[in-house]
Amino acid sequence: MTSLYFLGKSALTACLYILILRLWMQRVRVNFYTPFTQFIVRITQPVIGPLRKAIPSIGRIDTATWLLLYLFALIKIIFICHYGIINTPIWSSEYLLYALAAIAHAFGYLLFWLLLFRAILSWISRGQSNADELLAQLTEPFIAPIRRIVPPIGMIDISFMIFVFILMFLNRFAVDIFGYLWLLL
Structure with missing residues (x-):
């Protein structure tokens, strides 16, 4: 049973990551x-394309993708609460709020991993690859404000470490708010 729980949770988390990446790439x-962005677009287009015909965008907001992201987050919350360790009813109105928490959780972890990959890739490729350019485009809006306050010290840029520290603090704060559910997400 735990292997099926792990498989379901991992698949739903991957869906959240892919949808968040699609929205994030559109936003920035x-x-x-690039091959990676084409992959994200092609893997999501069979679902989002028809959904966009039924749910049009509002200005620059891709409402169809946002709705699909929220739906997957809601499914993940119901899955975790029903099949996980927490004994809750199959449906609760609290799940609607918890779905937003699941999106925030997935976004925070995705941002952490992208920052880590960008830092490692900066040591290896030194900005010469498409992946490095994509990671810079995705993460620079978060790092640039910190870099303005704390400029690089010689060749060392500590803005990444400061931002990761902020992410870790927000993660601990979310554990205080949501408790054990946040750890299960």
Whole structure:
């Protein structure tokens, strides 16, 4: 039973990551002609394309993708609460709030991993690859404000460490608010 729980939770988390990446790449207007961005668009287009016909965008807000992201987060919360360790009813109105927490959780962890990959890739490729350019486009809006306050010290840029520390603090704060559920997400 735990292997099926792990498989279901991992699949739903991967869906959240892919949808968040699609929205995030649209928001920061990354180069959509790289293999990774084409992969994200192609894997989501069969679902989002028809959904966009039924649910049009509002200005620059891609409401169809946001709705699908929220739906997957809600399914993940119901899955975790029903099949996980927490004994809760199959449906509760609290799940609607917890779905937003699941999106925030997934976004925070995705941001952490992208920052880590960007830091490691900066040591290896030194900004010469498409992946490095994509990671910079995705993470620079978060790092740049910190870099303005704390400029690089010689060749060492500590803005990444400061931002990761902020992410770790927010993660601990969310544990205080949501308790054990946050740890299960």
